[in-house]
Amino acid sequence: MSEYRAGFACFVGRPNAGKSTLTNALVGQKIAITSNRPQTTRHVVRGVVHRPDSQLVLVDTPGLHRPRTLLGERLNDLVRETWSEVDVIGLCLPANEEIGRGDRFIAGEIGSLKATVIAVVTKIDLVDRARLARQLAQVGELGEFAEIVPVSAVSGEQVDVLTDVMARYLPESPQLYPDHMITDEPEHVLMAEMIRESALEGVREELPHSIAVLVEEVIPEERVTKVYADIYVERPSQKAIVIGAGGGRLKEVGSRARAQIEELLGARVYLDLHVRVAKDWQRDPKQLRKLGF
Numbered sequence: 001m002s003e004y005r006a007g008f009a010c011f012v013g014r015p016n017a018g019k020s021t022l023t024n025a026l027v028g029q030k031i032a033i034t035s036n037r038p039q040t041t042r043h044v045v046r047g048v049v050h051r052p053d054s055q056l057v058l059v060d061t062p063g064l065h066r067p068r069t070l071l072g073e074r075l076n077d078l079v080r081e082t083w084s085e086v087d088v089i090g091l092c093l094p095a096n097e098e099i100g101r102g103d104r105f106i107a108g109e110i111g112s113l114k115a116t117v118i119a120v121v122t123k124i125d126l127v128d129r130a131r132l133a134r135q136l137a138q139v140g141e142l143g144e145f146a147e148i149v150p151v152s153a154v155s156g157e158q159v160d161v162l163t164d165v166m167a168r169y170l171p172e173s174p175q176l177y178p179d180h181m182i183t184d185e186p187e188h189v190l191m192a193e194m195i196r197e198s199a200l201e202g203v204r205e206e207l208p209h210s211i212a213v214l215v216e217e218v219i220p221e222e223r224v225t226k227v228y229a230d231i232y233v234e235r236p237s238q239k240a241i242v243i244g245a246g247g248g249r250l251k252e253v254g255s256r257a258r259a260q261i262e263e264l265l266g267a268r269v270y271l272d273l274h275v276r277v278a279k280d281w282q283r284d285p286k287q288l289r290k291l292g293f
């Protein structure tokens, strides 16, 4: 009989490589926040994949990038810290994009860690077989990998295989989390991410990294859970964008986020949003700490 295995894993790769989507596909529930814009994953969100003979704990990290602000530096520290704590790393390389300098940089960085590195060729639903074969060969030349696994988080093809392969490289260990547990991320962090995603919708070009959200208070009442949150922007002009003419946009932001939060909590939610200006919050250590970075 094979031993029970349990341990930590994370997906790394350049922005947009498909890390969050893959994490969600493995866990089978929407936990990390995905988007078609780079660098939206800020918080470490864990998902637990339960199998009869293993437990794979996924840690979702933001993409490593060249730091331009204090926030950028903090994010990179967070990424490195996470990498050094996991047993298995899945290096995500999109099947539909050439391998580039960014990929080589990340492959080099993780090559020296103790973790087993598996190359994961993502988004295979976007390419034909010939292109995939070429990509697999090129990935083989990128570095020393324990395995190379092609996968599509969107079609679901090979998702199970990837889970099996990753679980195989976990250490023998007793179960780390209770059976029902899927994420241990505090709910307020997930709520803040949902609000931030909603606030960014349609205005990413104007406000790429200028929005942060803090959930101030959550009050569960008999019929409704009240959630009070602040949306922080850096300038009054950005505040006007988020609020929109006559407050119309903020209303939409709120109702979109509320629907998601209701799903998360499984309860009716009253969502109270305030937009506040915190000048240059990305460069101010005190503000960053307050906002959870």
Ligand SMILES: Nc1nc2c(ncn2[C@@H]2O[C@H](COP(=O)(O)OP(=O)(O)OP(=O)(O)O)[C@@H](O)[C@H]2O)c(=O)[nH]1
Residues within 6 Å of the ligand: 013, 014, 015, 016, 017, 018, 019, 020, 021, 022, 033, 034, 035, 036, 037, 038, 039, 040, 041, 062, 063, 122, 123, 124, 125, 126, 151, 152, 153, 154, 155
């Ligand atoms: N067709 C297809 N699209 C995918 C697949 N996986 C992810 N995507 C898309 O690729 C984009 C980026 O996916 P994410 O999962 O947010 O990528 P990420 O690596 O977490 O990105 P960052 O948060 O920027 O680091 C999104 O638009 C996804 O819908 C896949 O298997 N097939």
